[in-house]
Amino acid sequence: MKQLYFLFFCLIAIQPLKAQQILEVPGLNEFAKIDTSSYSVLPSGRYVRPAGNTIRITDDPFGLSISPNKKWAITIHNAAFTRIDLINQKAKRFPEFGTPDKNSPYGKSSFLGIVFDSKSESFYLSGGDAGNVHQVDIETGRVLRTISIDGIIGDKNFQDSFASDMAIVPETHELFVLDQANFRMVRIDLNTGNLKSSTPTGRIPFGITLSPDHRFAFIANVGMYAYPLVKGTTPENLQSQYIPHHPYGNDTKESREGTRVAGKEIPGLGDPRADEAMSVYQIDLRTNQNVQIYKPGFQIGEMVEEMEVVGGSSPNSIAVGSQYVYVSNATNDNIAVIDYRSKKILTHIPIQFSKPLDKRRGYLPFGLTLSKDEKTLYVTLLGLNALAIIDVASQKTKGFIPTGWGPTRVKLSEDEKTIYVTSCRGYGAGPNGGAGYVAPKQGTYIGDVQLGTFQSIPVPTATELAKLTQVVQNNTYVVKDGSIRGNKTFSLAKPGQSPIKHIVYITKENRTYDEFFGQFKGANGDSTLARYGMNRTVYEKNKTIKNVDVSPNHQQIAKAFSMSDNFYCDSDASIHGHHWMMGVIPNEWVETNSSVSKTGKIFSEAPGRRRPGSTGSMDPEDYAEIGGIWEALERKNISFYNFGEANETGHVREDWSDTLTGAGHIVMVPMQKALFSKTSHNYAGFNTSIPDQFRVQQFETEFTEKWLRGKEKMPSLVTIQLPNDHGGDLDSTAGFPFRSLFMADNDLALGRMLQFLSHTPYWKNMLVIVTEDDPQGGVDHIDAHRSILMMAGPYVKRDYISHRHANFGSILRVIYTLLGVPAVNHYDQTASVLDDFFTETPNFKPYQFSFPDKRIFDADKTMIRYNRSIDWRKIKKTVEMDDEDEQRKNH
Known part of the structure; x- marks a missing residue:
């Protein structure tokens, strides 16, 4: 009996320890780095150790083709391609680095599609935005001919085409090209270059594959809607037709049927579950007719694991066997299996990596290929930095192979003994500036310095695959003892029970760490890069001002509270950043769409020319x-409100007078349903023509009316976009004769915002988080992704520098933990825990802002065009928040 009692108490003692186990990235205590001989540390804190032989190539290789003679591999990039000698493992870029896109012989845009001719002497390359196809000589890279897919077919004249993925039938000398602008498949006679037929597809056709007998073409469509203009819009009345915000939330009565905004009639988008949306089309090539439409993956509104699906499945790539079609559903982390003989979806194969992570989603299956015996599928996982190998018969994931960052495409050698894999970001970026830095020939911009990779991997045995799978897991996360982490302020064991009840999440635009904090004492910075720091020289053309304090509030906030010198944006640019920071991993459509030069044509008859620019x-x-942060909070009935985030689509107008939201909308794109009713319609989001001083006034006014004088309590989360550190066009009349003034404007606005917040009654229970959406505007001596993270509030440590590796997932993990919300994706689930920022002993002292150097920045001048002034006396005399003991004494 005593032994039973002893066992019982041991079980009680052991169980809490298991419950306290947490997952974190392996690079928790490391700075980002590139080490091709060992392992690289990514901005996420995950490791990269690509298997096999790895060659660094141009970034974003989203198309891959192997020549019939097995001598060459070709990868496609924007306005360029890379030829890889598979025998000697050498790569050559066409054109050479340094050639402007506009001067590329392949056009300024190329996208997804590459196929070889039967003799391996030339290949066809899709011309993307130009709506054409180039035939290119493999030896010289010379363009042999160009075929436009614009033109008359039947009784219709197709224009503004956008060439995408392709397939070829050498025996009949036919090429099949997807047109993302006109939502169609074009059939070309290669003997004559003539267009033979045009077959409608679903919206934004993305991937094409032919059945082995060439009877059927299968098209994966990633588009959700065909986006309309405000009704009645013409080129003549365009400027009067813009509305000041998104017209509706997605999948609402208004978005389906239409509505009215600002007195204008807004067309509806229809049902997001429509056949044309996120679908697979089966086209009979004998008749050029579609014979079946499939809707793979989970559908919007469906309940999956007790949560409502809000995003489409994003079917993007296809592999075809003698009877079955396999479709990668990026959003659902699964592979659809279609019997194309009986024309039915049979099942979905889930990607099974790790039980703690599988339910979180975000592996993002993308490229795939099928073995000749049709027993094995190889799938690139854009979000896991790995290649999955799936046994078709058992529908089980056999194992994983480590790749570069963001694997895109996969092919097999003819003998199927070698796997070829491309990755869009390779080993990461590394530094792009600093003392002693030598700029590479491709330049120092983050998107250029960050090269892609091409891997040649021997097909592993079962034993080897097991070892490689363990490498992938070790690259992704480590298991930590959470029982010794955190404190009463930030408790992993008791999420949602912190004294912090209100979080303000401020995002700025496009800056690196060293630009602000390269001089900061005690931190890992390079003072030679601190152009927005203290005691700097500011110049523009012939005018120079010395000893300027450009960002005194950033320096003051970092010193007064806490900052990180080891934080990284996962993003390269805004299109990625505003996804990552709001809890959504950019999918294959975002990545490819952002990598290609494209032209919007809102009056075109090609509906895809109004596709979102994201x-x-x-x-x-x-x-x-299941969405991102907004949907996660809504599921838990946690209040939130948004100032300026998520209001910029690809076709907005951003004039200085668009002050209600910063954007005028003419193409009707919906906002997330969870966010639409909780977003301010009187706060200017991204628009650098509007000063941040104007935004502060908007913010303070609405905050005061709603949560100080009004009956509502401040929400648990408030998001704010404060974008002017991005920089904009110089305009002396508007108060911006120097480029650095955009930074000064942003700095003063941030200081004013924090002063205002710290003098409200909510300050006692508040946390303010400040970061950037991406780092593309600057340089850094550690990594081009390194950027700004500051935290402020009574429960944040004072004068503290965190050296713990951090990224957007880390910020979200802070928010989710404090508010008691489960992680949404596997990056949030494994992100480093930033408990080191917090203290149990609060300091309620409010913040007082400082002015940037008035020799360069006159805040009052920025408000003249708006007929407004700034009452600095009133702002400076802000009454400190109520102190209960002081109030009791006075009473």
Whole structure:
């Protein structure tokens, strides 16, 4: 009996320890680095150790083809391609680095599609935005001919085409090209270059594959809607037709049927579950007719694992066997299996990596290929940095192979003994500036310095695959003892029970760490890069001012509270950043769409020319299965409100007078349903023509009316976009004769915002988080992704520098933990825990802002065009928040 009692108490003692186990990235205590001989540390804190032989190539290789003679591999990039000698493992870029896109012989845009001719002497390359196809000589890279897919077919004249993925039938000398602008498949006679037929597809056709007998073509469509203009819009009345915000939330009565905004009639988008949306088309090539439409993956509104699906499945790539079609559903982390003989979806094969992570989603299956015996599928996982190998018969994931960052495409050698894999970001970026830095020939911009990779991997045995799978897991996360982490302020064991009840999440635009904090004492910075720091020289053309304090509030906030010198944006640019920071991993459509030069034509008859450009907002093509931070909070009935985030789509107008939201909308793109009713319609989001001083006034006014004088309590989460550190066009009349003044404007606005917040009654229970959406505007001596993270509030440590590796997932993990919300995706689930920022002993002292150097920045001048002034005396005399003991004494 005593032994039983002893066992019982041991079980009680052991169980809490198991419950306290947490997952974190392996690079928790490391700075980002590139080490091709060992392992690289990514901005996420995950490791990269690609298997096999790895060659670094141009970034974003989203198309891959192997020549019939097995001598060459070709990868496609924007306005360029890379030829890889498979025998000697050498790569050559065409054109050479340094050639402007506009001067590329392949046009300024090329996209997804590459196929070889039967003799391996030339290949066909899709011309993307130009709506054409180039035949290119493999030896010289010379363009042999160009075929436009614009033109008359039947009784219709197709224009403004956008050439995408392709397939070829050498025996009949036919090429099949997807046109993302006109939502169709074009059939070309290669003997004559003539267009033979045009077959409608679903919206934004993305991937094409032919059946082995060439009877059928299968098209994967990633589009959700055909986006209309405000009704009645013409080129003549365009400027009067813009509305000041998104017209409706997605999948609402208004978005389906239409509505009215600002007195204008807004067309509806229809049902997001329509056949044309996120579908697979089966086209009979004998008749050029579609014979079946499939809707793979989970559908919007469906309940999956007790949560409602809000994002489409994003079917993107296809592998075809003698009877079955396999479709990668990026959003759902599964592979659809279609019997194309009986024309039925049979099942979905889930990607099974790790039980703690599988339910979180975000592996993002993308490229795939099928073995000749049709027993094995190889799938690139864009979000896991790995290649999955799936046994078709058992529908089980056999194992994983480590790749570069963001694997895109996979092919097999003829003998199927070698796997070829491309990755869009390779080993990461590394530094792009600093003392002693030597700029590479491709330049120092983050998107250029960050090269892609091409891997040649021997097909592993079962034993080897097991070892490689363990490498992938070790690259992704480590298991930590959570029982010794955190404190009463930030408790992993008791999420949602912190004294912090209100979080303000401020995002700024496009800056690196060293630009602000390269001089900061005690931190890992390079003072030679601190152009927005203290005691700097500011110049523009012939005018120079010395000893300027450009960002005194950033320096003051970092010193007064806490900052990180080891934080990284996962993003390269805004299109990625506003996804990552709001809890959505950019999918294959976002990545490819952002990598290609494209032209919007809102009056075109090609509906795809009004497709979203996805910049500061998420569009329906981008949504994750269960959404991001907004949907996570809504599921838990946690209040939130948004100032300026998610209001910028690809076709907005951004004039200085668009002050209600910063954007005028003419193409009707919906906002996330959870966010639409909780977003301010009187706060300017991204628009650098509007000063941040104007935004502060908007913010303070609405905050005061709603949560100080009004009956509502401040929400648990408030998001704010404060974008002017991005920089904009110089305009002396508007108060911006120097480029650095955009930074000064942003700095003063941030200081004013924090002063205002710290003098409200909510300050006692508040946390303010400040970061950037991406780092593309600057340089850094550690990594081009390194950026700003500051935290402020009574429960944040004072004068503290965190050296713990951090990324957007880390910020979200802070928010989710404090508010008691489960992680949404596997990056949030494994992100580093930033408990080191917090203290149990609060310091309620409010913040007082400082002015940037008035020799360069006159805040009052920025408000003249708006006929407004700034009452600095009133602002400076802000009454400190109520102190209960002082109030009791006075009473």
